[in-house]
Amino acid sequence: MTTTSKPNPYPLHHSLAEKYRLDTQHFAFKHHLGGHNIVPHLSPAATSQILDIGTGSGIWVFEVAEQFPHAKVTGIDLSLPTFDGAMPAVENAGFIAADVNDGIGFPEGNVDLVHSRLVQAGISKDQWPEYFKEVFRVLKPETGWVQVTEPVTNPLDLATEDLPSASAFHEVISCLEL
Numbered sequence: 707m708t709t710t711s712k713p714n715p716y717p718l719h720h721s722l723a724e725k726y727r728l729d730t731q732h733f734a735f736k737h738h739l740g741g742h743n744i745v746p747h748l749s750p751a752a753t754s755q756i757l758d759i760g761t762g763s764g765i766w767v768f769e770v771a772e773q774f775p776h777a778k779v780t781g782i783d784l785s786l787p788t789f790d791g792a793m794p795a796v797e798n799a800g801f802i803a804a805d806v807n808d809g810i811g812f813p814e815g816n817v818d819l820v821h822s823r824l825v826q827a828g829i830s831k832d833q834w835p836e837y838f839k840e841v842f843r844v845l846k847p848e849t850g851w852v853q854v855t856e857p858v859t860n861p862l863d864l865a866t867e868d869l870p871s872a873s874a875f876h877e878v879i880s881c882l883e884l
Contacts, residue, residue, distance in 0.1 A: 725788045728763040735823065735855060743770050744819065746851040753777045753818045757844065759806055760825035763787050764799075770821075771799035777818070782806060784828065807833055812844040820845060823855040 736743060743766055753774050758767050761781025771779040781787070781801045804811060807829065820841050829837050841852055 722788055722790055725763045725790070729765050731824075732763065732765045743773070744821070745853055746819070748774070748819060748851065750774045751776060755812075755817045756780070756819045757782065757810070757812065757817050757821065759783075759810070759820060759822040759841075760828070761787065761801060762824075764789075764801060766821065766823070767799050767801070768794050768796050771796045774798075782810070806837065806840065810840045810844050814843050815846050815850075817844045817850060818846055819851045819853065821853045824857075826856050 739745060750773065754777050756770055756774060756777050756779045758770070758779065758781040761767055761783045764781050764787035767779050767781040771777070775798060777798060779799050781799075782804055783801070784803065784805055786801050786803050787793075802811070805828070806825070822841065825837075842850075845852065
């Protein structure tokens with residue numbers, strides 16, 4: 707499963723050295739999540755579609771595909787992962803080369819979990835609302851999960867008028883204000 711998109715604007719070289727850096731980064735995140743790739747509890751038997759946006763080296767896809775053998779686990783990134791040898795033989799894992807700024811090419815309400823990690827380099831501040839609309843569009847209604855990991859250099863930048871003033875997010879932000 708491969709598609710093409712516009713030229714890759716990723717700022718780092720697409721190489722084995724970059725793959726190893728991304729794998730090391732993956733293991734660091736996994737360590738901080740207590741050895742888990744997925745935070746929400748999902749039943750492997752009831753999970754059919756998992757999407758990894760910004761898949762990088764693809765290691766998350768392979769690990770989750772082995773953990774959820776009945777689910778199709780798909781990684782999307784600007785380019786396909788680089789492997790040092792043959793791609794691991796995990797039948798329920800696949801990859802698509804695409805730019806999610808052009809939309810997520812999955813049917814509406816089809817995905818159990820969207821995993822999005824460190825995609826901020828490819829999504830400008832004004833594109834985030836459309837990005838999350840697309841993420842929520844592909845999720846299964848009422849049962850779908852989103853797991854997002856992005857650095858926040860200034861949490862106050864995230865406060866918007868679109869959130870209810872009584873939201874937990876605004877409570878946290880008000881504690882941070884000087």
